[in-house]
Each structure stands twice: as C-alpha cells, then as structure tokens.
Amino acid sequence: MPEAREAGKPVPEQRSRPQAEGWGKEPYPYPKGPAAIECDEMKCVGCGICQMACSMQHFGVINKELARIQVRKYLLPLPKGVQMTCVQCAEEERECQKACPQAPPAVYFDRDTLHMVVDVERCLGLSCLLCVDACPARAMRVYRAGSDTPFVCDLCDTDNSGQRDPQCVNVCPCGALSYKSISARFGYSIQDLLRKHPDEKADLIARRLYPLTKTSMGNPGWR
Amino acid sequence: MAEIQFRLLEVDLTHETSRAIDVTADVKKYLGARGLANKLIWDLVPAGADPLGPENILHVGVGPLTGLIGTKTILSFKSPLTGWAGRSACSGYIGEEMVKAQYNAGILVKGKARRPVYLYVWDDKVEVRPASDLWGKWKQETEVTLRDRLNKETGEMFGVLCIGPAGENLVRYANASVEFVHSASKWGCGAVMGSKNLKAVAVRGTKGPAYADHRKVWELFKTYATSPITALRKIDESRWGHTTSMPSLLRYAGEGIKNNHLGYHEIVEKSNHLEHNLKYFAWTDGCPGCAASCFVPFFKNSERGAFGGEIRHDNCGGFNANTMMDFEKMTEVSSLENELGMDGEELGGLVAWAMDLYEHGIITREDLGGIDLRWGDVDATCALLKKIAYKEGRAPAALAEGYRRAYEVFGEQSRWYAFEVHGCAAPTYDIRNKKVGNGLPFATSHNGARIGAGVDIALREAATACSFAIPPFEQIWGSGEEAIRVFLNAACGWNLTTDDIKDISLRDYYFNRCISLREGYCPSVDDQLPPRAFDETITDKYGKKWVWDRAEFEEQKKIYYQHYLNLTEKGLPPREGLARLGLDFVVPVLEPMGALD
Numbered sequence: 001m002p003e004a005r006e007a008g009k010p011v012p013e014q015r016s017r018p019q020a021e022g023w024g025k026e027p028y029p030y031p032k033g034p035a036a037i038e039c040d041e042m043k044c045v046g047c048g049i050c051q052m053a054c055s056m057q058h059f060g061v062i063n064k065e066l067a068r069i070q071v072r073k074y075l076l077p078l079p080k081g082v083q084m085t086c087v088q089c090a091e092e093e094r095e096c097q098k099a100c101p102q103a104p105p106a107v108y109f110d111r112d113t114l115h116m117v118v119d120v121e122r123c124l125g126l127s128c129l130l131c132v133d134a135c136p137a138r139a140m141r142v143y144r145a146g147s148d149t150p151f152v153c154d155l156c157d158t159d160n161s162g163q164r165d166p167q168c169v170n171v172c173p174c175g176a177l178s179y180k181s182i183s184a185r186f187g188y189s190i191q192d193l194l195r196k197h198p199d200e201k202a203d204l205i206a207r208r209l210y211p212l213t214k215t216s217m218g219n220p221g222w223r
Numbered sequence: 224m225a226e227i228q229f230r231l232l233e234v235d236l237t238h239e240t241s242r243a244i245d246v247t248a249d250v251k252k253y254l255g256a257r258g259l260a261n262k263l264i265w266d267l268v269p270a271g272a273d274p275l276g277p278e279n280i281l282h283v284g285v286g287p288l289t290g291l292i293g294t295k296t297i298l299s300f301k302s303p304l305t306g307w308a309g310r311s312a313c314s315g316y317i318g319e320e321m322v323k324a325q326y327n328a329g330i331l332v333k334g335k336a337r338r339p340v341y342l343y344v345w346d347d348k349v350e351v352r353p354a355s356d357l358w359g360k361w362k363q364e365t366e367v368t369l370r371d372r373l374n375k376e377t378g379e380m381f382g383v384l385c386i387g388p389a390g391e392n393l394v395r396y397a398n399a400s401v402e403f404v405h406s407a408s409k410w411g412c413g414a415v416m417g418s419k420n421l422k423a424v425a426v427r428g429t430k431g432p433a434y435a436d437h438r439k440v441w442e443l444f445k446t447y448a449t450s451p452i453t454a455l456r457k458i459d460e461s462r463w464g465h466t467t468s469m470p471s472l473l474r475y476a477g478e479g480i481k482n483n484h485l486g487y488h489e490i491v492e493k494s495n496h497l498e499h500n501l502k503y504f505a506w507t508d509g510c511p512g513c514a515a516s517c518f519v520p521f522f523k524n525s526e527r528g529a530f531g532g533e534i535r536h537d538n539c540g541g542f543n544a545n546t547m548m549d550f551e552k553m554t555e556v557s558s559l560e561n562e563l564g565m566d567g568e569e570l571g572g573l574v575a576w577a578m579d580l581y582e583h584g585i586i587t588r589e590d591l592g593g594i595d596l597r598w599g600d601v602d603a604t605c606a607l608l609k610k611i612a613y614k615e616g617r618a619p620a621a622l623a624e625g626y627r628r629a630y631e632v633f634g635e636q637s638r639w640y641a642f643e644v645h646g647c648a649a650p651t652y653d654i655r656n657k658k659v660g661n662g663l664p665f666a667t668s669h670n671g672a673r674i675g676a677g678v679d680i681a682l683r684e685a686a687t688a689c690s691f692a693i694p695p696f697e698q699i700w701g702s703g704e705e706a707i708r709v710f711l712n713a714a715c716g717w718n719l720t721t722d723d724i725k726d727i728s729l730r731d732y733y734f735n736r737c738i739s740l741r742e743g744y745c746p747s748v749d750d751q752l753p754p755r756a757f758d759e760t761i762t763d764k765y766g767k768k769w770v771w772d773r774a775e776f777e778e779q780k781k782i783y784y785q786h787y788l789n790l791t792e793k794g795l796p797p798r799e800g801l802a803r804l805g806l807d808f809v810v811p812v813l814e815p816m817g818a819l820d
Contacts, residue, residue, distance in 0.1 A: 043507075045461070045507050046509055047509050047513050048511050049512060052441070056438075060437065062440060062441055072380050073316050073380070075402060075403060078531050078533075079404055079518070079520060080508060081509070173515070174461070174507070208522070210529075211529050212529050215363055215364040215367050216361070217363050217561075217562055218558060219528055222555075222562075
C-alpha cells in the first residue's frame, strides 16, 4: 500500500526537463493542482522516447510495450507519429472507472494525489479488462508478459505519494508533450474531448492532406 | 552483467521454412548488420552466383545499437548492378520491430519462393504468406494495404519493408522502402527481393529489446536525448531535413548540372530550400529513438494535382539540376521514383544521360517509346520513369540495366556522355570538386561510386548507428567510436576497449572489400573516374574551376588507399592486417585470383 502523504507538507516543486537549460527548452514550473499530459500532435515526430522513459520509470526496463504513453506511426499518406495517453478525465466521463465491476472501483482518480490509480490488490486482472474496453482511446494499457493488471498513466507518481513528475514530458525532444493544468474553462473539464485513439487522431490529421488518399503519393498523380 | 545473445531469423523461401539461429559469437567479432552480413555472404553465396538467382541472399540487418543511435537497417546482398558487395540502408520502423522481436541480428532471406509472397513475423510467429494480390501494386499502396490488413487481423501495427514494380521487374537499381520515405536504395536490393518473389517483409515485435543493463543504457541514452547539444542539432535537422545540402552544392559546382556538364546554371537558383519549406512543408517526422529527427515530408496541391513525399539529397540531389529541373518539379518526380521503387541517385545520372543522348541523336524518340525527352520536362521524365520500371521500349529497358549493360545497346558513342564510376551513376557531389572531396571516395569504393564507403561507415553499418543521428553523440562522448563503444558495453554486457572498436571497424571494412574482390573487383582496373572528370572542366557561379589531372589522380589514389583506407598502394587489404584481424581465411580464395598483393 502506498504511504500516506504527510498532511500539510507541500509537494516539492517539479520542473520540466531539469537537465535541459536554454535553447528554447527552459523549464517551466509544474502545476500543483489537477493536471494532465497533453500532446501537440503536429510537433510529435514519433520517436517514442517518451515510451522509453515511461517503461523505465515504472518497470525499470526499456520496452515501449510497457509504456502508458503510446506513439504509433501512420501513413496518411505521409508518415506521421501520433501519440496517446490517458488524459485524466473528469468523473462524469471517466469510462474506465464506471466500467470497473469492483465497488469501490479498482481503477479510480485519487483526489489527494491527483492522478489515475490502478489498485493492483483489488483489480481482477487479465480475466476482466472491462476498463480497457471502456476507454474510447484505449488509454488503459495491457501487456500480459509484463503485468497481471492493466496500467494507466499515473503522471509518474509510482508509489502514489503525491510526487507527480511525468518523465515523458521531461524527455520529449520536440517539446510536443506538455504537463498542464487540466482545462477547466468556466470550471468545466473538457479533457474527454482530447481522449482519442491514435487511429482516430491520425484520420483527422490525414484531412490536412486532401485530396491525397493514403494509398498514393499523387492524386491524380502520374497515372 | 551477463552478455546478451544475438538471434538471427533465417528464412528459406524455397521451402517456406524458418528458424532462429544463435549468432552471438559472430556478432562479437563483426557486430551485426553489414558486419555480420559479410560472413553470411562469404559463406552462403558461391562466388560468381547470379545476383538475381536463388543462390543470392538478402540480409535485412540490425545491430546491437539499432534504435539507440538512430534506427538504421542495413540490407546486404550481392549487387545485381555491380556484381560486387551490395548494401542499402534505410531508417524507419522496420529496424525497431526486429529489435523488439529480439531478432537482434536481423533476418536472413535465402532461396526463392514459388510465387509472390511476403514474410510475416510477429515475435516467434513466422510465416511465408501469399502476396499475389499485392504483386503489381506501387509502393505506397502496398505498404498501406498490408499494414491495414495485418492491423485488422491482429490489432497490431506492423513495420513493413516493400518493393514496387521496378523490384518485381528486376530493374538492377530497384529499391525497397519503409514508411515510404525511408528508402533502402543503393545497388538493387529491390531487384534481389523481386528475384526471390518477396514483395514485402512485415515485422511486429512486442517482446522489447534485450539489453544487458537497461538502466545503464537508459542513463547514457537520456544524456543524449536531453542534451542541449542534441537540441541544437535538432533545430536544423527538424526544419530543413536534408534539403540544405543541394542549394550549397549546386551553386559551387558540387552537384551535377545538365548531366554533369556544368558547374553552374541559373536554374540552380530555383532549388531554394526556404521556398520549398514555406510552400510545402507538412511536418517533421522521425525514426524510433532519434532526438534530432530529420525527415520533412512535403504536401503540395496544385493545378497539376496533389503530391506528397519528401525531397532529400539522396533522392533528388543528382536528379534535379542534372536533368535541368528544380525543387518545384522534383516534388512531382521524386515520389514517382519511389512509388515505382528505384534509386533516385542512379536515376539522376541515367535520366540525365538519356536526355543528353537524345539531344545528340544517339537515341531516338522511337527508342524511347515515343517520349520527347527534353531537358527539364516533367511529363516526359515521369513517362520515362514508368517505362524504365516496366522495361518497356528499347531505351528504357536498356536504362533499367544500368550504364555498363546499356552501352551494348546504345553503342560506344554513348560512353563519353556517361558520368559513372564502377558502372554506377555519380551525379551527386560532382567528383571534380576537390573541396567537396568525393572523387577519391567514389573511385576507391568496392561497393561502387559511393560516399562514405570507408572504415568509419563500416563500423556504423555494423553497430548500427545512423550517420545523421550520431553527431550529437560525437560531441557528447568525444567521437563516434567512443559513443559506440560505451553504448555497446552497456547494451551487450561487453568490455570493449578503444582498440577493439578500431579492430572491428577495420575487420568489417576489409571483409566487405574482400567480397567484392572475390567477385572480380580489381582496384587497379576498376578504380577510375569517367573520362569527362579529366577532360571537361566545370566552373562554379563565382568562376572557380574544377577538373582532375590524370597523373594527380593516380598519385592521390595511392595516398588515399594507404592513409584513409588502410590498404596497400594497389588498393588491396594488407596480408598482415587480414591475419591480425582473423580474416586469413580469405587468403586461399583471393590469392589464386591474384586479388592480394
């Protein structure tokens, strides 16, 4: 069980990319309240270094399949990297939590530490996976060879003690990933509007290349 | 830390069988990719074998560092164009999928399938599957169709390497590509795949890479990924890709203009990388693990239609001004080259040569199947590219065979116009420009007219380490060799010293050269420049002139062999070097041929 965070103790200030000074990658102070990882998809190059950082942080190995953030390569027809990770939905839209058959749910948003948590003691594991099917973006990740339970972005607060410090954001060479206060315009969260599977995001980006279709680099081209 | 094992997936297309082989001992000696492939070709391909026959092999190679210093996949084979050691390099997702499937020594393809097939690899599940409905498709359609089909079947996203119609039709410089823009282009790997009825290789790896010390690897890698040195390189690479080398070379007589006749023409001012970027740049794209991504695909919608692709030095450099075109026209031509599946550098020379021959009446419109092949004509060029890919018509079919075989069709009078070295096009880095300095590297290359055919690239193509990704590593660790050394030790659990790295580089370089020697390459006869390199002076925009003097070339060649390539004065590997590096098994083969000093 994770240690209870000492009440009243401030969360130490986290900064992005602590090692990269200058050259337009200045660290910015991390949000203290509810926050999530966002990707500027048009800046993502598909290198997947975020995935390497994530799997190292959580599992101590480099293995992109063990990452909670995912980057896929598409041909739109031009090659494009498209990212996805859990956007830390508001309660009303949190399909994974709603789908969990456990009471209280084994996958939930921890209001103290401010991120999604999978309680591995109570999660029913690979025989269930209702949360995985419920998330439209498939942000709940499964990797049978490495984990008996699904796993989801916890903003790198691996022991749930309140130390959020997303490693993927720290390492992204493009500045495509950012760690921001959850959009709360007029007090309403719209995180779920960002909740799209990379396949879906890829199709949207492909619209920019109209009238090219995915199967040809020319239209009408050279035929 | 325990040393890791290296697995090679061996596929026999004739019998449609496969097995995984432990090649750890060989990888320790040669590293992977082109290093390991030297041994595979030497052992498995009989000397004199037909490169388009079933005895040739194709190694789709990765090495211990693929995905850590960029992601380069090296295809090794006996070349249908030169008959010597052939190699192509591509980046993109295929290399990473092989590493994640833990075929960390790559995939070896032998034999020939009875009918069109593709290779399906998902970790340990390996199948040779029918590809009759893919055969005939152009590149982009092949890759997308196959990826979508496999995604529907498995839910996984496969990396696909495929050929186009040129490979199927055995054009001798046909290529293969990955994510369309990453092309394994040189020396006809596409034709080798086509000759084996192998339309595509599809790989998905979900095991993850095998490293001896993941934490140590990550510590090193993170240093690179978050370094300001890397960020600085990224600023240039991610905006411009490799569109900037052409404008600089073209202005200074460093790149072919009008079939390498000119050192300057006002047309080169229209190959402007800023104009191209502002009009057509879509986004930056990159390879797995690279923090200074250098692919800048373009999208253009115009009255002539919509086009996508990427302009880079390799696919356009020897083509655009050489055929009297510019970047605007190349947006239409460069993607057709790759949809059909042919090496843009080879075509850049051959198409320019054809235009020259046409202008001088050595080939006729009838020879070209009705094409009025004028300088700078996009439609005529596109029509010609299609005919070459399908070998339609007397001249296109001859061009599909490369310069040396085409001489027999076009006649002796065509030779003077051909700007080739070792029978390979040399339109890029005009070899007369000694400041650019590729005359000697091209002339002494045992692969045939190639930049970077030397000892350092032999190391990189065995590690593998992408030459575009490596500069920040060089600065952070002091040299490419040192960066490769520390990463190898962490990834593999080895204890390589600086001398070990030097030995591996030289061993791999010599061995690759010995393959060419065994196949009849003879430096004293073959290492030459085309006559025009000596007889035709080029002048750049500002009046600087370049030409080679024959005596000077012969003298400098000797120096280059000895001091840059560690060879004898005659361009041969020294016996004591072969012995010291454990390559003396080549001596009984090469000596009777007179291929050793």
